[in-house]
Amino acid sequence: xxxxxxxxxxxxxxxxxxxxxxxxxxxxxxxxxxxxxxxxxxxxxxxxxxxxxxxxxxxxxxxxxxxxxxxxxxxxxxxxxxxxxxxxxxxxxxxxxxxxxxxxxxxxxxxxxxxxxxxxxxxxxxxxxxxxxxxxxxxxxxxxxxxxxxxxxxxxxxxxxxxxxxxxxxxxxxxxxxxxxxxxxxxxxxxxxx
Amino acid sequence: xxxxxxxxxxxxxxxxxxxxxxxxxxxxxxxxxxxxxxxxxxxxxxxxxxxxxxxxxxxxxxxxxxxxxxxxxxxxxxxxxxxxxxxxxxxxxxxxxxxxxxxxxxx
Numbered sequence: 001x002x003x004x005x006x007x008x009x010x011x012x013x014x015x016x017x018x019x020x021x022x023x024x025x026x027x028x029x030x031x032x033x034x035x036x037x038x039x040x041x042x043x044x045x046x047x048x049x050x051x052x053x054x055x056x057x058x059x060x061x062x063x064x065x066x067x068x069x070x071x072x073x074x075x076x077x078x079x080x081x082x083x084x085x086x087x088x089x090x091x092x093x094x095x096x097x098x099x100x101x102x103x104x105x106x107x108x109x110x111x112x113x114x115x116x117x118x119x120x121x122x123x124x125x126x127x128x129x130x131x132x133x134x135x136x137x138x139x140x141x142x143x144x145x146x147x148x149x150x151x152x153x154x155x156x157x158x159x160x161x162x163x164x165x166x167x168x169x170x171x172x173x174x175x176x177x178x179x180x181x182x183x184x185x186x187x188x189x190x191x192x193x194x
Numbered sequence: 195x196x197x198x199x200x201x202x203x204x205x206x207x208x209x210x211x212x213x214x215x216x217x218x219x220x221x222x223x224x225x226x227x228x229x230x231x232x233x234x235x236x237x238x239x240x241x242x243x244x245x246x247x248x249x250x251x252x253x254x255x256x257x258x259x260x261x262x263x264x265x266x267x268x269x270x271x272x273x274x275x276x277x278x279x280x281x282x283x284x285x286x287x288x289x290x291x292x293x294x295x296x297x298x299x300x301x
Contacts, residue, residue, distance in 0.1 A: 048266065051259040109209060109236040116216035116229055126296045127225050129287075150276035151235060154228060157276075158283050169224050169283060169293065 039069040090191070097190040101148055104183070108152045115154075115171070125172045134164045134184060141191040148183055195251065202244030209237035222294035223286050231279035235271060242268050 042065035050057055115121055136142050142164060146157040149168060154175035158167040170176040216229025246261040 045266075048259060048262050051256065105232070105236060109232055112216065112229055112232050113209065113212040116212050116219060116233075121219060122221060123296075125220075125225060127222075127293050128295075129293055146280065147273070147276040150279055151232060151272075156224070156227060156231065156283050157280050158287050167287075171225060171228055 034073040035069050038073040039065050042068050093190045097186055100186060101151070104148075104152045108154070111175075112154065112171075127169065127171050128176065129158060129167055129169050130176055131165055131167050134166055136164060136184065136188060136191075138191060141187055144191070145184060145187050148187065152183070195247065199244045199248045202240050202247070206237045206239075206241030206244065209233045209240065213237060221298070223291055224283060224293050227279055227283060231275060235275045238271055239268055242271075 043061055046061035046065055047053075047058075050061065052058075115124060118124060134142065134145060136145055142160055146160055146166065149155050149157045149166070154171035156169045158169050160166050210233070213229045213233030216233060217226050220226045220229065242264050246264040249257050249261045249264065251257075
C-alpha cells in the first residue's frame with residue numbers, strides 16, 4: 001500500500017503539483033472568508049451595543065470579536081463553502097424576501113386574532129399534522145423555511161428530517177392548503193436554489 | 195410622530211391581549227401554541243418599533259444607537275420565537291400527545 005502511494009506521488013507531473021498548490025491556496029481562502037465575515041459582523045454588533053468610539057473600547061472590541069470569529073466562524077456559515085462574489089447579490093435577494101414575509105406574518109396574525117375572538121371557534125378549526133417533502137437543499141434555506149412556516153398562517157413546523165420532509169401542525173383547512181406553495185418558491189429564489 | 199407611536203403601541207397591545215385570550219380559549223396544547231407564538235411575535239414587533247420611533251424624537255447619536263439596539267431585539271425575537279415554539283411542539287410530539295380533533299371535548 002505504502003509503496004503504491006509513493007509511486008503515485010512520483011507520477012505527478014509539475015502541472016498536477018501546481019494544481020495541488022492552488023487548491024491548497026483556495027482552501028485557505030475558504031477558511032479565511034467566513035472568518036473575516038464573522039469578524040466584521042461581530043464587530044458591527046460590538047459597536048452598536050457598546051456605543052463608545054474611543055480607542056480603548058474599539059481595541060477591546062477588535063480583540064473579542066477576533067476571538068469569537070476564530071472559535072465560531074465554521075458555525076455561522078457551515079461547511080458548504082461561500083462565494084464572495086455571490087454574497088451581496090444573495091443578501092439583496094434575502095432582504096427582498098423580508099417585506100413579503102412581514103406582510104404574510106401580519107395577515108396570519110389578523111387571522112389567528114379573528115379565530116381567537118370568534119364565539120364558535122371550536123367549530124372553525126380542524127387541526128391536523130401533515131407531512132410534505134420540500135425541494136430546498138441547503139441547511140440555511142430549510143431553517144428559514146421552517147421558521148417562516150411557524151410565523152405564518154396557522155401553521156407550526158414540528159419536525160424536519162435530514163432529507164427535507166417537513167411535519168407541520170396546521171390549524172385548519174385553509175392554512176393546510178397553502179403549503180408548501182408560494183413561500184417555498186420565494187425562499188428558493190432568495191437562496192438561489194431555482 | 196407621537197400619533198404613529200401611539201397607534202403602533204395600541205395595536206401591539208391588542209395583539210398581546212389576543213395572544214393571552216387565545217392561550218385560554220383554544221382547545222389543546224398544540225393549538226394553544228398558535229396564538230402564543232404568532233400573536234406575541236407581531237405584538238412585540240409593533241411595540242418595539244413604536245418605542246424605537248419614540249426614542250428618535252430628539253435625534254442624536256446616543257438615541258440612534260438606542261433605537262438600533264431595540265431593532266436588534268426585534269431581530270433576535272424573530273429568530274428565537276419560532277425556534278422555541280418548534281422545540282415545545284416537538285417535545286409534545288415526542289411525548290406522544292395526540293392532537294385535538296374536530297368534535298372532541300376541550301382539554
